[in-house]
Amino acid sequence: MSFGTLSIGRKFGLTFTSLVLISVIMSAVSFLSLNEIKNQDEWTTKTYEILEATDEMLASVVNQETGMRGFLISGEDEFLEPFIEGQAAFQEHMEFLMTATIDDLPQQELLRRLSATEEKWRTTVADVQIGLMRSFATREQARESESSGAGKKYMDSFRALTGEFYEEEANLLAIHSVAKDNAKGLANLVIFGGSSALVLFAIVVGWLLTRSISQGLTQAVTIVREVARGNLELNAKSDRGDEIGTLLNAMDTMVNDLQDMSAAAEQIADGDLSNDVRERSVDDRLALALNAMLVKLRDVITNATNSANNVAEAADSMSGTSEALSSGASSQAAAAEEASASIEEMTANISQTADNAGQTEKIATKSAADAKASGDAVEKAVTAMKTIADKINIIQEIARQTDLLALNAAVEAARAGAHGKGFAVVASEVRKLAERSQTAAAEISQLSGETVDASSEAGRMLESLVPNIQHTADLVQEISAATREQNVGAEQINQAIRELDRVIQRNASAAQQSATTSHELAGQATELQEVISYFRVADSDRPAPAHARRPAPRAPAAASAPRKPVKVGKGVELDMTSEDELDKEFERYAS
Amino acid sequence: MPQSTQTVASAGAKVHQLTPAKSETETLLIFKLSEQTFGIEVERVSEIMDPQNTARVPNADPLAPTLINVRGSIVPVLDLRNRLGMKPAPQKHTSRMLVIDITLNDEPCKLAVMVDEVEDVIEAVTEDLVSVPELGIRWPADCFRGVSKRQDKLVILLEASNVFALPTH
Numbered sequence: 001m002s003f004g005t006l007s008i009g010r011k012f013g014l015t016f017t018s019l020v021l022i023s024v025i026m027s028a029v030s031f032l033s034l035n036e037i038k039n040q041d042e043w044t045t046k047t048y049e050i051l052e053a054t055d056e057m058l059a060s061v062v063n064q065e066t067g068m069r070g071f072l073i074s075g076e077d078e079f080l081e082p083f084i085e086g087q088a089a090f091q092e093h094m095e096f097l098m099t100a101t102i103d104d105l106p107q108q109e110l111l112r113r114l115s116a117t118e119e120k121w122r123t124t125v126a127d128v129q130i131g132l133m134r135s136f137a138t139r140e141q142a143r144e145s146e147s148s149g150a151g152k153k154y155m156d157s158f159r160a161l162t163g164e165f166y167e168e169e170a171n172l173l174a175i176h177s178v179a180k181d182n183a184k185g186l187a188n189l190v191i192f193g194g195s196s197a198l199v200l201f202a203i204v205v206g207w208l209l210t211r212s213i214s215q216g217l218t219q220a221v222t223i224v225r226e227v228a229r230g231n232l233e234l235n236a237k238s239d240r241g242d243e244i245g246t247l248l249n250a251m252d253t254m255v256n257d258l259q260d261m262s263a264a265a266e267q268i269a270d271g272d273l274s275n276d277v278r279e280r281s282v283d284d285r286l287a288l289a290l291n292a293m294l295v296k297l298r299d300v301i302t303n304a305t306n307s308a309n310n311v312a313e314a315a316d317s318m319s320g321t322s323e324a325l326s327s328g329a330s331s332q333a334a335a336a337e338e339a340s341a342s343i344e345e346m347t348a349n350i351s352q353t354a355d356n357a358g359q360t361e362k363i364a365t366k367s368a369a370d371a372k373a374s375g376d377a378v379e380k381a382v383t384a385m386k387t388i389a390d391k392i393n394i395i396q397e398i399a400r401q402t403d404l405l406a407l408n409a410a411v412e413a414a415r416a417g418a419h420g421k422g423f424a425v426v427a428s429e430v431r432k433l434a435e436r437s438q439t440a441a442a443e444i445s446q447l448s449g450e451t452v453d454a455s456s457e458a459g460r461m462l463e464s465l466v467p468n469i470q471h472t473a474d475l476v477q478e479i480s481a482a483t484r485e486q487n488v489g490a491e492q493i494n495q496a497i498r499e500l501d502r503v504i505q506r507n508a509s510a511a512q513q514s515a516t517t518s519h520e521l522a523g524q525a526t527e528l529q530e531v532i533s534y535f536r537v538a539d540s541d542r543p544a545p546a547h548a549r550r551p552a553p554r555a556p557a558a559a560s561a562p563r564k565p566v567k568v569g570k571g572v573e574l575d576m577t578s579e580d581e582l583d584k585e586f587e588r589y590a591s
Numbered sequence: 592m593p594q595s596t597q598t599v600a601s602a603g604a605k606v607h608q609l610t611p612a613k614s615e616t617e618t619l620l621i622f623k624l625s626e627q628t629f630g631i632e633v634e635r636v637s638e639i640m641d642p643q644n645t646a647r648v649p650n651a652d653p654l655a656p657t658l659i660n661v662r663g664s665i666v667p668v669l670d671l672r673n674r675l676g677m678k679p680a681p682q683k684h685t686s687r688m689l690v691i692d693i694t695l696n697d698e699p700c701k702l703a704v705m706v707d708e709v710e711d712v713i714e715a716v717t718e719d720l721v722s723v724p725e726l727g728i729r730w731p732a733d734c735f736r737g738v739s740k741r742q743d744k745l746v747i748l749l750e751a752s753n754v755f756a757l758p759t760h
Contacts, residue, residue, distance in 0.1 A: 404687070407620075407639045410712035414618035414633035424618075428712070 005241030008213060015205045019198065026194035033187030040180030047173045050100050051166065053093045058162045060089035061118055065155060068126045072133055072146050083126065090118060104172075110165045117161060121154035216244030223251050232259045261286055271534040273298050301535045308532055312525035319518035322511050329508035336501040343497055347490040350483055357480035364473035371469050375462035382455040389448040392441050399438035406431030615717045619739075621710040621746055622689065625677050628710065630739060630748040631689075635755075637701060638690040639709055642682060659703055661690055671704045674754060675734065683707050693755045702755050715739055720748060 006014070067083030070076075094115050101107040129151070132142035216238075223236045236252035238245045257280060264277040264287075273294055279287040409427035413420030619630040620639075638661070645657035645668055657668045668688070672679055685708040693702050720737035736748040 401641075404639055404641065407709055407712065411620065411633050411636045411639060414712055415636075424712070431711075 029190040036183035043176040057093035060086040125151035315522035322515035326511035354483035361476040368469035378459040396441040402434035622706040623708040
């Protein structure tokens with residue numbers, strides 16, 4: 001089991017355990033080294049104290065010698081104070097040194113020899129000399145003893161022993177110093193070396209770990225990026241034992257599945273809709289979606305095929321229809337132009353009619369007034385005639401009575417016989433006159449009666465004429481108003497027809513365009529059919545080639561569908577019976 | 592009416608022509624009744640009147656059913672149509688009443704008749720009268736003196752004494 005096959009957690013665990021172990025070792029070694037240094041330091045201090053004590057011990061002995069010599073020279077007791085003090089100091093330092101070097105037997109031996117030497121010097125030299133000195137007589141003897149160097153032998157021995165002791169202690173100091181230096185070096189070595197090793201280890205292991213994880217993750221990211229980019233031509237298979245290896249293998253599986261899906265989609269793209277996509281699980285939404293897409297696509301393609309066929313047929317028929325519509329619209333346009341011209345003519349006529357109606361209206365009004373005046377005149381005439389008739393009746397009555405009188409006169413004349421002859425003639429003449437008067441009066445009466453009748457008739461007729469004329473005038477006024485409105489209406493019709501003309505022309509061009517578009521549509525539908533035939537819905541239900549199903553294009557002239565025959569002659573057929581919005585704006589004058 | 596005037600003038604001229612030729616003339620009053628022209632001697636005619644208001648006599652003879660007042664005297668009105676066997680006819684505007692002098696029981700008295708129209712007073716030659724042929728029984732012949740031709744029309748001359756001699760009951 002190599003390091004590479006370990007899991008990342010274990011790798012980290014191992015690494016950190018190693019680091020901790022190294023640190024602990026380092027710490028322990030450092031601790032021990034420091035302790036050693038401390039020990040050595042203590043030793044050194046102690047040795048320094050010993051050396052100092054040795055110096056002071058030497059000094060105390062020297063002080064004793066100096067005090068003794070001072071006493072020897074002066075003989076004064078006060079010079080003996082250093083000797084006494086030196087003795088005490090010597091004892092004190094000797095005790096200290098004995099205690100301090102208790103673990104060093106050779107040194108103890110040296111110290112005992114020093115102590116013995118000092119004691120020997122003091123007892124055999126100093127005390128003797130001092131004793132000699134005390135007595136005046138022996139003073140010179142004491143001084144001679146001193147000058148003979150009796151004490152020097154002990155002092156030299158003491159100094160030699162002290163030097164030996166010192167040297168030994170100095171050697172110990174050197175040994176301790178070396179040991180301390182060694183310990184320091186070890187500590188330094190451990191600290192710096194361990195730290196360096198730790199850092200190096202950390203760097204190396206960290207780099208290795210990072211590299212391992214980063215490499216794997218980079219590979220994974222690259223694969224994911226490639227997958228995201230859509231590239232599925234990848235091999236993510238890895239022999240790594242860690243999680244990244246698992247991740248990469250899983251990604252490889254995913255890529256393979258995606259390749260399968262992609263292959264299925266490519267199959268669909270190639271137009272093969274016959275195979276279903278294998279679902280990897282119930283959660284495989286892509287496969288489900290692809291399957292749904294397949295089903296939909298099959299449905300859509302089938303429908304689209306049918307629709308395309310229908311569109312092709314419809315476009316063909318629409319093309320014919322559009323052409324028919326176009327030609328119809330052209331005819332319409334011509335008809336609308338003619339209608340416009342006719343309406344303009346009609347407008348002129350209506351204007352003329354309106355003028356005429358206005359004049360007629362004036363005339364009719366005047367006629368009505370005239371008729372009324374005539375009626376009045378006739379009434380007056382009738383009244384006059386009636387008066388005449390009355391007067392004529394009087395004349396008639398007078399004539400009748402005259403006639404009667406003349407007859408009576410004739411009778412009288414006849415009865416008078418011959419005498420009445422002349423009178424008879426007169427009476428006869430009178431009677432004739434009366435008869436003529438009567439006849440004339442009767443004729444006048446008859447004539448006046450007839451005149452009265454005629455006048456009355458004329459009056460009645462005039463009376464009936466006046467309202468008729470008035471009615472005529474009113475009607476003419478209405479006609480005039482209606483004509484004006486007609487004029488406006490005709491102008492509007494004209495405008496409407498012009499608009500219609502424009503619309504029709506637009507329609508014509510639109511129809512032409514529509515025909516072109518229909519042709520294009522038919523072409524597009526054929527193309528669509530060809531395009532759709534790319535898809536294989538099922539092996540059996542393969543859309544037939546477009547050319548086979550496409551109906552033979554109809555000739556544009558063949559579009560003689562329910563097309564209203566357009567009159568090529570003058571004018572258009574205007575439907576005046578049905579009312580439209582414009583008509584509602586006008587009032588209808590029903591006569 | 593110039594035509595009629597001329598006719599009347601020519602008739603007058605004819606009368607005047609007749610007068611010097613024949614001495615035997617008589618003056619006749621020509622009147623009409625039911626489109627028939629009758630003549631009567633002018634001596635018999637007392638007066639020609641406009642139709643008067645008549646008073647109907649109750650339960651009177653249909654020959655003379657009414658009375659009139661002629662200047663204060665009561666005169667019976669003879670229904671000449673009834674007398675001559677003619678159908679009754681309504682009064683016309685030309686109708687006149689003739690007051691006739693008759694002798695009743697040798698006493699002169701007056702009688703009125705309604706005629707449709709008094710035409711003229713003419714001189715007629717007596718010899719021109721033609722007797723009424725005694726053929727029909729329709730006409731009471733004793734009432735007519737004869738027939739005279741006048742302007743191509745026949746004028747029946749009434750026998751006044753008989754016509755107006757009312758039959759006694």
